[in-house]
Amino acid sequence: MKRKYISERGAKASAQVLKPKVDRKTPIDEALEIFVRAKEAEGVRPGTVNGYYATVRYLCEWLGAETIYINDISADTVREYINYLRTERTPYAEDKHRKRSDNKMSVNTINIRIRTLRTMFRFLFNEGIIAANPMQNITQVRDDERQEVPGLNDEQVDRILASYDDKQFAQWRDKTLVLLLLDTGLRIGEAISLSPDQIDFRQLTLYVPSQIAKNRKHREIPISREVAKRLRQLADETQQYFGEDSRLFMNAYGEEFTDDAFRRRLNRLKRKINIEKLHPHMFRHTFARNYILNGGDIFTLQRILDHAEIQTTRKYIQMDNEHIRQQHNKFSPVRRIIKRNGIRL
Template sequence: MKNVNVCLNFFIEYLQIEKNYSQYTIVSYISDIEDFFTFMKKEVIQHLEDITYHDIRLYLTTLHKRNYSRKSISRKISSLRSFFKFLVREEKLKDNPFTLVSLPKREQKIPKFLYEEEIEKLFAVSDLQTPLGQRNQAILEVLYGTGIRVSECCNIKMSDIDFAIGTVLVNGKGGKQRYVPFGSFAHDAIEQYVHDGRKQLISKRKASEDHSYLFVNHRGDPITDRGIRHALNEMIKKASLTLHIHPHMFRHTFATHLLNEGADMRSVQELLGHAHLSSTQVYTHVTKEHLKKIYMSHHPRA
């Protein structure tokens, strides 16, 4: 097909309607594919059907020269493979040249997590007499107590919380929903915030009507990813922790602490909302390291 942008728009519709991917995921696909289109322009490749295996190898070389990590290169190739596979399925192209390309092996990075004493320091910093202090405590308890993603935390609505049985309905990636339990500490923190702090923050809204989102900012509007990150950074400063902590670390900590206490892999996979067990298995490296440290510290023949 001559017009590559027409193909891309066609693919975007497929991702939105058939795959029901989030806007964030779709933007990543667009970025990866448009980067390849720029490469095609430089190499004077006018049509998608003209791309050869040699061209793809040259593209990979340019990515390496631009110092892309193996993870980023894998993502780009995966996006392009899906794009061309879709065009072949729709009979816009005869062949998918990316089927011949193998993905580079990923660097196996062990997820960073917080130790229990570090978590306890964070739990102790919020002023529970203030609306923002109550909100921050509730956010912290929810992130650590459920292991949900920050984006999932932002999207929790009041109706998603079931205090009677202690569960929250989480809207995950690709529109998939799952129920995640939360404990008594999260229950108490959310309840105090909902009945006190949230009401005070909502009263500051310029709009007269309430909205259904659980977590709000200082103006009473739904909180964003950035807002949660800022709140966590402020808590970290107050706790005087020197570690570089990012919100996703609470998800890592949730999984690691569960496995360290004997939880089975399948249950942790379901709680995290991982589509594949391999995504959860990375945490076994952390728990093995934890066991090794215990062994080295306590075994008389270590």
């Protein structure tokens, strides 16, 4: 028998790293709950958790089996699902309360689902719940370059504002909200959650707490005197109607006004005034474009919009051909050269 050789006194046998035994009969809903509990412990927000549940629910509906085991999902399964999303599934197909469309699901939406599944399966693999990570070699779906969410032109903005009846509380509130979004570039969730004590009417700033900011960083945003005056009036009326503890934006029944309610109202308004697309984020893009056109710098804009990366801010500044012509006409270098040299045309 071969003898064991010890070269150094006090040497200890290296501990074997034992991987946990994989339970191949772990249902996908049980694996999801383990993942969600871990993410909640990390402090992810409820909206993110809801996204996890929705993404897995959509996948399970496509799989169609009564019981789905997490270890039965392979890379081929995921690729088949992605191809289904790309070529067959229509937007809102899983939501019976929303109108279906003949258009295919956007690449951005598909990639959001891919990122969610990638995060979940990586966690499950690292925890020893699955034997292999089916998302390891799955990449994002590529798409042709296309315009980001477009902003509104001046004529469209004027039509929107002119459509509101200031004698009606709900319409006057909506008009005030539109002006706020155009003045600050706030996300709709940040805007409708405002309370009067978040607005400094003397310094003309509003405060967005980290609890509702997407990047979890609080920030102060300047507002124009005109919009501040309108917000002050809205706050006075809301507190008069519904009490001093009311938020700034309330519905006509004294309940909290929601972003979904505002989207539905914009959807009805676009048909009334014949605008092809109209949703809250378009006001944010309109603010970003107009801020730059009016002489603002992109780094200050990044802070106002609460973007972690400058590349995101650049995507928000969508210039159409007319804007490009206007800017060139205003800043053309050759004009100064011609004027400086006295060149006659």
